[in-house]
Amino acid sequence: MTETYTRTISSRKATKKSGEDAIELDAEDQLFYDLLKSELDVLLRNPPSGSIHKITTYSRAQRTPLT
Incomplete structure (x- = not known):
């Protein structure tokens, strides 16, 4: 059995991290x-x-029908 989880990151840390990539x-x-x-x-x-x-016309044209 495999256990998976996601770490929670505070919004402050996420904002700070994204600023480092600027x-x-x-x-x-x-x-x-x-x-x-x-x-x-x-x-x-x-x-x-x-x-x-x-944009919506282009988006509709790109969709492939599910057949």
């Missing part, structure tokens, strides 16, 4: 990211309906 950007890349971030945040919060339609 990539350091040079000044030019950081500036580029900062310029795009505000526009990407707007798209994330309020995506155009056309984008949602394209």
Whole structure:
């Protein structure tokens, strides 16, 4: 008989660990990211309906029928 379990990790430790994996950007890349971030945040919060339609259409086309 095999016993399996999952260790529980506090959210604080998980957040701290994910921050350790962060990539350091040079000044030019950081500036580029900062310029795009505000526009990407707007798209994330309020995506155009056309984008949602394209994503769902693509998703449906990728599904294989269960036959």
